[in-house]
Amino acid sequence: MKKLLTILTLTFLFISCDEGKKENDYILPTASGNTNEILVVMKTLQWEGKPGDEIRTVFGEHQVGLPQPETLLSVTQIDPSGYKNFMRNLKAILIVTTGEKEEISVTRNKYAEPQIIVTATAKDEDGLINLIKNRGKEIIKLFKDEDIAFIQQIFKREALDESSLKTLKNLGISLTIPKRFNVVDDKGDFLWLRQHLKSGIARGDGTNNILVYSVPLEDESTVEDNITAIRDTIGKKHIPGSKEGMYMITEAAYTPFTYPTEIDGKKAYETRGKWEVKNDFMAGPFINYTVIDKANNRLIVVEGFTYAPSVNKRDFIFELEAIGKSLKIK
Template sequence: MVVTKASDWTGDLGTAIRSAFGELVVGLPQPEPTLSVSQIAPNAFGSMTNISRNILIIGEGEKEDFYIKKNVYAKPQTIIYVYGTDDASIIKVFNEYKNEIISAYISSDILMTQNIFKAKQLALSQLKTLEEIGVSFTIPEEFKTVKDTGDFLWLRQHLTSGIAKTGSNNILVYSIPLEEESKVSENIIPIRNAIGKKHIPGSDAETMYMTTEEAYTPQTLETVVDGKKAFETRGKWEVKNDFMAGPFVSYFVVDKKHNRIVVFEGFTYAPSVNKRASLFELEAIAKSMKIQ
C-alpha cells in the first residue's frame, strides 16, 4: 500500500512506482506483477489502514531520505519511507532504492509464509532422501510423497481451489557432484532435463517426460540460500509429447563443504489460473533450506 497524494499517484511518481512493482514475474504463463499495489492518501492513513503488512510512505522533506521500519503498527509489518525535496527528488530516491524496496517486501513475505508453514509442517524424518543428503526444509504437511529413493525426492501438494482442482504444487530435491563451479549456471537446464526424463514421467512413461520448454528462455540469477552461493532459475516446463506445462523455480546451491550442489526445484501445474502465489510458496520453502 502506497501512502501518497492522489496527484502524485496519477503523475510521474505513481508511474515510476507502478512500473517498478508491476514488473512481470519471470516464467509465468499468464502476466502477473511482482507486487500488487494500491494507493491511499496521507489523510486517510489511520488506524483502519496502518495495519497493512507492506506499506510505502512517500513524503516531502528538507532532505532526501530512505529507511525501513519493522512492526510499527502491526506484526508482521514492513514500512518503507522515501523522502525527497520535491517530486523529481522523490522519484530519484525511489529509483535509486527500488530494488532494495522490492527485495525487502518479498523477504518479509517469505518469512511470514515460512512461519505459517512452521505451524503445520511435514515430519521430515520420514523422508529418507533428506536424511541421506543431510538437508532440511520447512514444508507444509499438505505435501505427500510421490517418490523418495534416498537420492531423489518428489513431493506433491494437490491444489483444491478455483477451477484447477486437478492441479498441484511439486517439490524435487536431489544433489549432484560439484565439478567446475564456474560452469554451474550453464549446466542447470541440461541437468534438470536429464532429471525430468529419468524421474518425472507423463501419462505414457515410455514416450512422455518433463523437460524445459524450448520456446521460452529461462532466466538464471545468482543469489544466496542458507548463507551459500546459489543460482535461482525461473522458466517454464512442459511434458514432452503431451499438453501439460507450467512454471518452475529452481535453486542450485553450492555446498563446498561436501563438494556438491544441492538442488531444490518447485514446479506448478494449475491450468487456467494465476500461479504467482503458488510459485511464491515454493520459493519460500526453497529459502528455508538448511544444509548440515
C-alpha cells in the same frame, strides 16, 4: 482489616506491574493483507502524476518465468488523509513523502504484527521520481524478504516430519515443508512431494510440487550453464508423463532466467522458467535453486514447479520460493 490489606496488596501489585510494563509490551493486532500486496500512501495528485507513474512502472514489472503476465507486487494507493484506523494495520505499507533528506527508512510492527512500513522521502517531486527509479528494486526486495520470512514462519508451525523422508536424511539437509505436501517418490537420493491445490479454477487438477536431489560438483565455473541440462536429465529419469515417451523437460521456446544468490550462506543460483511435458500439452512455471556445497563436493538442488491451468501462478511459485530458501545443509 484483612480485606483492606488484601485490597492494598492487590493495588500495589497492579501498580508495580503497570509501572514495569514497557511501551512495546502492548499487544499489537494481527496484520491484515496478502503476500505480494502493498499499500502505497501518497497524495492522490502525486499518484496520478509522474511519481505514481514511476511506482507503477517499477512495481508493475512482470515476474519472469510465468506463463501469463503477473506483476512483482500488487499495489493499491490511498491518500494520507485516509491512512488511519484499520488501514494502518496492513502488513506491507509504502509511505511516499517529501522532506529535507532523501532516504529510505524501515519500521516494523508499528501498528500491527507482522508488519513492515517503508518510508521513501525526497525533497520534491523530481526527487521522489529519481528515488523510486534508482532504489525501487531495493524497496521491492524489502517487501519480498519480509513476505518470505512470514510464509516460512507459517510453514514452521505446520511442518512435515523430516525424519520420515529418506532423501533429506541421506543428503543431510533440512527444509521447512508444510504438511499439506504428500510424498510421490522418495528414493533416498531423489524426493518428489506434491500438494493438490484446493481453490480456484485449478482445484482438482492443480498441483504444487517440490523436487530435491543432489549431483556431483565437477567444475564450479560451469554450474550455471548446466542447470537446464541437469533438470532435463532428472525430468526424463523421474518425472514421467501419462504415456511412454512423455516426461518433464524445460520448455524449449522459453529461455530460463538465472541469477546468482545465496542459500544457507553458500553460493547458489536461482533459475526461473517454464517446464513442459515432452509430446504432451502439460506445462507451467518452475523455480530452481542449485546450491554449491563445496564441503561435500556436490550440488544440492531444490526445485518447485506448479501445474495450475487457467489461473494466476505468482503466489503458488512464491510459496515454493519460501520452501527453497529454507534449505539448511547440516
